[in-house]
Amino acid sequence: xxxxxxxxxxxxxxxxxxxxxxxxxxxxxxxxxxxxxxxxxxxxxxxxxxxxxxxxxxxxxxxxxxxxxxxxxxxxxxxxxxxxxxxxxxxxxxxxxxxxxxxxxxxxxxxxxxxxxxxxxxxxxxxxxxxxxxxxxxxxxxxxxxxxxxxxxxxxxxxxxxxxxxxxxxxxxxxxxxxxxxxxxxxxxxxxxxxxxxxxxxxxxxxxxxxxxxxxxxxxxxxxxxxxxxxxxxxxxxxxxxxxxxxxxxxxxxxxxxxxxxxxxxxxxxxxxxxxxxxxxxxxx
Numbered sequence: 001x002x003x004x005x006x007x008x009x010x011x012x013x014x015x016x017x018x019x020x021x022x023x024x025x026x027x028x029x030x031x032x033x034x035x036x037x038x039x040x041x042x043x044x045x046x047x048x049x050x051x052x053x054x055x056x057x058x059x060x061x062x063x064x065x066x067x068x069x070x071x072x073x074x075x076x077x078x079x080x081x082x083x084x085x086x087x088x089x090x091x092x093x094x095x096x097x098x099x100x101x102x103x104x105x106x107x108x109x110x111x112x113x114x115x116x117x118x119x120x121x122x123x124x125x126x127x128x129x130x131x132x133x134x135x136x137x138x139x140x141x142x143x144x145x146x147x148x149x150x151x152x153x154x155x156x157x158x159x160x161x162x163x164x165x166x167x168x169x170x171x172x173x174x175x176x177x178x179x180x181x182x183x184x185x186x187x188x189x190x191x192x193x194x195x196x197x198x199x200x201x202x203x204x205x206x207x208x209x210x211x212x213x214x215x216x217x218x219x220x221x222x223x224x225x226x227x228x229x230x231x232x233x234x235x236x237x238x239x240x241x242x243x244x245x246x247x248x249x250x251x252x253x254x255x256x257x258x259x260x261x262x263x264x265x266x267x268x269x270x271x272x273x274x275x276x277x278x279x280x281x282x283x284x285x
Contacts, residue, residue: 067092173197232267239266
């Protein structure tokens with residue numbers, strides 16, 4: 001427990017620091033996390049007998065993440081050289097057909113009876129991991145009413161705080177009074193009581209955030225908290241489903257006491273795209 005607490009503390013400090021520093025540190029740090037999570041995902045595939053094309057998958061992930069990050073960065077009209085970053089963002093995305101084609105072509109040179117499976121899981125890693133990380137980066141560039149057109153840490157920082165508060169609340173409430181199983185087949189320890197407790201605590205944190213970050217009214221912060229709680233829990237269940245299908249507990253061992261990075265970002269992966277979509281339609285990004 002002590003190792004788990006120390007690891008969690010330093011990891012949270014590093015993550016929060018990356019959000020509050022420059023655009024390049026923010027983008028670079030989450031690109032690294034994206035690739036490490038993708039590495040763990042492909043590792044799970046290999047343990048189940050699948051052979052994804054990891055090199056082509058990593059290259060495609062870098063192109064997708066970097067391309068969209070540069071395009072988002074270029075949307076800030078007050079920054080210099082935005083036209084250059086927009087051009088480079090599009091150039092990176094135009095390279096995608098080459099990297100994606102390599103995923104298919106690579107199977108021609110393998111003696112393998114499952115090319116469909118290998119190709120599908122290579123692409124699944126990009127969809128399930130890289131694209132959600134790209135949406136999370138985009139949260140820093142959301143054009144909110146009254147915004148000054150510069151990079152804002154408020155939305156991604158608030159996202160992380162509400163995600164962690166939901167996880168912590170669900171764990172504590174579930175441990176204290178949890179009785180009714182939420183989805184026993186995939187996660188025997190999750191309970192409805194814990195889920196509801198996590199939602200309520202995340203909503204409370206969302207309301208507190210609204211007192212300091214005026215980018216959004218309190219009801220929208222609370223709505224985002226509820227979205228994060230619901231879809232974050234679904235993301236957690238999806239990863240549990242993957243791990244239980246190959247009889248492993250953790251996706252990796254990079255975080256002592258916590259397992260792998262994918263274990264810490266499972267809720268993040270589904271919640272981030274949904275939150276951005278909500279902001280797009282609710283706030284007219």
